[in-house]
Amino acid sequence: MPEMTLVEAVNLALARAMEDDSDVVVLGEDVGINGGVFRATVGLQTRFGPERVLDTPLAELLISGLCVGMAAQGLKPVGEIQFMGFLYPCIDQLVNHASRFRNRTQGRLTCPMVLRTPHGAGIRAPEHHSESTEAMLAHIPGLRVVIPSSPERAYGLLLAAIRDPDPVVFLEPTRIYRAAKGEVEDNGEALPLDVAFVLREGRDVTLISWGAMLKETMAAADALAADGVAAEVIDLATLKPYDEATVLGSVAKTGRCVIVHEATRTGGFGAEIAALIAERALTSLLAPVARVTGYDTIVPMARLEQHMMPSVDRIVTAARKACQFS
Amino acid sequence: MPEMTLVEAVNLALARAMEDDSDVVVLGEDVGINGGVFRATVGLQTRFGPERVLDTPLAELLISGLCVGMAAQGLKPVGEIQFMGFLYPCIDQLVNHASRFRNRTQGRLTCPMVLRTPHGAGIRAPEHHSESTEAMLAHIPGLRVVIPSSPERAYGLLLAAIRDPDPVVFLEPTRIYRAAKGEVEDNGEALPLDVAFVLREGRDVTLISWGAMLKETMAAADALAADGVAAEVIDLATLKPYDEATVLGSVAKTGRCVIVHEATRTGGFGAEIAALIAERALTSLLAPVARVTGYDTIVPMARLEQHMMPSVDRIVTAARKACQFS
Amino acid sequence: MASKKMADGGLPVIARFEVRHRNYLAPDGSINRPLPAFASDANLVTALYRAMLLLRNFDRKAVALQRTGRLGTYAVSLGQEAVSVGVASAMREEDVLLPSYRDNGALIWRGVKLEEILLFWGGDERGNQFSGPVQDFPFCVPVGSQAPHAAGVAYAFKLRKQPRVAVCMFGDGATSKGDVYEAMNFAGVHKLPVVFVATNNQWAISVPLRLQTGCETLAQKAVAAGFIGEQVDGSDVVAMRAAAEDAIAAAREGRGPRFIEAVTYRLGDHTTSDDALRYRSADEVQARWKEEPIARLRNYLVSQKMWSKAEEERLAAECHERVEAAVERYLATEPRRPETMFDHLYAELPETYAAQRRQLAGEGDA
Amino acid sequence: MASKKMADGGLPVIARFEVRHRNYLAPDGSINRPLPAFASDANLVTALYRAMLLLRNFDRKAVALQRTGRLGTYAVSLGQEAVSVGVASAMREEDVLLPSYRDNGALIWRGVKLEEILLFWGGDERGNQFSGPVQDFPFCVPVGSQAPHAAGVAYAFKLRKQPRVAVCMFGDGATSKGDVYEAMNFAGVHKLPVVFVATNNQWAISVPLRLQTGCETLAQKAVAAGFIGEQVDGSDVVAMRAAAEDAIAAAREGRGPRFIEAVTYRLGDHTTSDDALRYRSADEVQARWKEEPIARLRNYLVSQKMWSKAEEERLAAECHERVEAAVERYLATEPRRPETMFDHLYAELPETYAAQRRQLAGEGDA
């Protein structure tokens, strides 16, 4: 199996989906000959032509709205938003249309679209290039929100997202676009969209995260292991609707939970998980549910951005604190 | 003191703010001679002129962006978005600009604006007129999110919002615009923006809510009282940044907490509060933290909307369950 | 005539644009300029007339239902019936309509049942599961937000080389929305088979056109998208149909998108929740009654001997009957059960939410 | 010349629009048409020249800093220096500039220090706390999103009866955004004192103009907003300044907004993160070097005896010195402490977040 980066796996999945299904259309700013600012769509226009790999005008609302219209015709549009900071003009289309077409027409019209966008900070890019506002999206009924954390899962989950009959926002962890490498077989097999992945089993504490932060989370698990603490690590992967059963099952086992995300703390998606646990697994809890998150402030520009994000240290400290709680 | 409805109190606060400060400008669709579709701005244009009470073109992004520009000049714009379902085109301006101007320029330019919009379902209006996506807004650092639950608090909190040097989204509970009546003195006194209101003290269970749902929550407290259960009712009022101390203090006392909101459950703002409690008050908890919320689906159109919303019954049941938990 | 001059008038002109105006029938039904061929086809023109009259009757009944608590907020077409009927009549079945909430007339022409429209306005999603062409869009409530959909639909037509046209309808207020502009600009880039129709009824609720835009015409909005915009007398159904036919034909033949400004007047309140007397005088409205499209067409039909008093009476009775029968079916519709609010959330309900559905169905608590 | 014809050519024309083009200096610096008066003011024209050359030098250094890891992503103005310099030179101090990320030239003209610009691109918010006019806006990164701000600023001017003008700059790509359209439309309604300048450098990263719009000119975008749009040779700084002067004067005098399309070419990569050879040929770029603004103006200056070789050499040394000194100051800037990320979140830090600030400061955990 070839080893590749996460962004290459995205590219591979797109190519595969376009090859398998002539209804798949890729659109966005610079996705054509330029292959996307992160090279996620490189080679696609040459292979599938400019009608199926379409450079749009600079207008994000338009990209999302075009996807809705195309999807209503049975195409399977995959729109790219260049950075998550430019996704906000799409929110209206996502909330008011994409997520509702099926329900509004009681199944007559549907919206099998995917909106892909890089997610998160850490590449020292300008302002607005460091957003992780997945919680806003994961609050929208009718939408799916997916975020892979490895090349393999990027490939399988993106295929699943494209094949899914409903709208999916697919967040791609920018910071590990190239840093994450792994073997990916181009077997056309999708991964399930409603199942969390247990990346590591352990009985002492549950660490839950998604996207790029799993890098630090896994590193924290290593550090904890060196200390004799066996951390179970869950990659939530699909945030909406999310796999409550795996979360509850793990916490029932460990009794301790640390949720890690890069997004600002208040109202982040970590809150939802903590709430689920407080509601449905309270009696298993041996320690408070901890959230290790970005601070409650605006992601700073490049010079300070690394200070905003959870560090391995902060995760380890929280996990130890949970384990020592009594 | 004159008795008035909540929407009249909004109107009174607007008039007062405009009278006191010539920098206050009201803008939005139909806010002029028509006085707003809910009559919140009635009389203002006649009194303060069409330049300070401005009917904008039909463009919500524009309304929010104009507010940012006006605020940078030291005006205090109060924009109206006709229904919360039409607020989404403002999200880009709120996240990428309004909330960041102060930070981006390190205090050189600021954004003292207010964006008002009706919030919530229950008036049997068409689709998109029943939104309660406050959780999306409350996740944005640099913003304040406020929602009153009585005429008195509408008056005092709106004055505070307009005087606040930072951007505030002010959500007005549509369902009780006219249903909520109370005495309001036009004394020009603002209420604090970072303090939750304890509407009723009690030692057995803490009920936390905001906006229109406090109606059902208070009714539930009555029903519980009849049963001998003393519920403490907290009106969170300001969701961002919110008053963690009052929440934690109450839960420390009661050991039981039910959070009530109309918004869809997953990723709703109730999750944040439950998470806070799971993190900081776990040892006081005598029962799981319950969330009584709108279901995880799209707000149905008029015929079914009342079934989406938490009922007094559902709140009472959850509170009883919490009290009986062992 | 509007014509903006540069400060330095001596600079060379590198591009010129013009807006034309189309009208055939004068307000009294007399003929202003040579008519298009279809105007002498009695079957067709009386069909337009019937559709407009049915719409007006239907509107009246819908308002009555609303007033008596049996319908939700409703938006009448009073005074502007010629727009939706004229446009829809120029479409083919396989074309796709993307209407705004005030385009009842177009939906009815395309086969949506009156009771389905009532269901929608009665607050029931099943009204959108309608008998019109299966790919037609439901009413769009967020103003202008359907315009990018229209561009997407038209892009799909082009990609698949289907000779079909997307027709997107909205109001004068909608022309202020970036959504509409972005969609039009994109349509211009790819010369998509899409026709945008702006019903300029002079008002967006209480906001008059002059506060909506500084433009002399809405038709000129198309200049910024690189295609043709035409102004049409929207109270003249002959002009509306002719303009729509031309535009749709051009779009179908690959000659790119078109924009139609239909100038008319909203004689009624914005919706049943509105009281237009708050912001405009009864006199203004009264004056506009002279231009309204139904009397205008009737006068034309009568002058052309295409229509008789007897036919008028028969039609009135027919409309009444059709509307009453539809209302009966509407009122007899079984209510949806609460838990069905989960049924079309996703293609398959995720297990996570199944418990909530059961709770709603009274089968347990979640 | 572009001119769209209607299907039914016989319909009466009710509105006409035209776009004019402004150019004075030919690519070789010779004179194409009578010059505006300021063009013979040697002080002024050499000041424009100096500013453009400084900008080019500064850009070169900034790229070098980026390549060596001492600066973040950076966007050069190579080839389009005349636009930002020409526009800024026509503004008054009390006017307000709303720039895009590529308008360094305008900021520098208005007094922002080079080291402040480096701080910004170096990823430090303090670069926006700059020495330019205190009400000027910082660089705008989300394309086109500053246009509504410009309309808001201009509305404030009008409300307060201040004779000031907002100048909003953006690229060709930005003209596709609804934000820009909505702002322009609003400016048209109220005849606001605002000038919109679109730098049409032919590319939005890799997207060429023909995929950005179906329009023949960007200037015609103003037609949809009801005001005048002019196309200007954006590589001719005399034309840029003259056009900006006219537009700003008109706006200041209450004659409403204007739109300027500055046609030029981006000779460099989009930013330091871009490799333009992926999507356009070296030949295309090479050909455009003939039109670039600095040599053009130098030729003019020399032909008018306003400029000498000695002055050129002195200027080169001066630019070098100014840039180097700024870089030194930039590199010597004390870093911000991490906890300062909370300092300008709100006017006063809510108690709720104070614990987080303390944690960042290493004073406890939250």
Ligand SMILES: Cc1ncc(C[n+]2csc(CCOP(=O)(O)OP(=O)(O)O)c2C)c(N)n1
């Ligand atoms: C985006 C959005 N903003 C506000 C509203 C509330 N609203 C409903 S209709 C309307 C006016 C629309 O005017 P126009 O586009 O001229 O259409 P008309 O009602 O005249 O047919 C407004 C403001 C809405 N539906 N959508």
Ligand SMILES: Cc1ncc(C[n+]2csc(CCOP(=O)(O)OP(=O)(O)O)c2C)c(N)n1
């Ligand atoms: C809203 C938004 N979408 C995408 C981007 C990413 N991006 C940065 S610059 C750019 C192209 C801008 O082109 P143009 O407006 O022509 O300006 P130029 O860079 O040519 O000066 C893009 C797509 C952005 N900054 N903002």
Ligand SMILES: [Mg+2]
């Ligand atoms: Mg209208």
Ligand SMILES: [Mg+2]
């Ligand atoms: Mg450009």
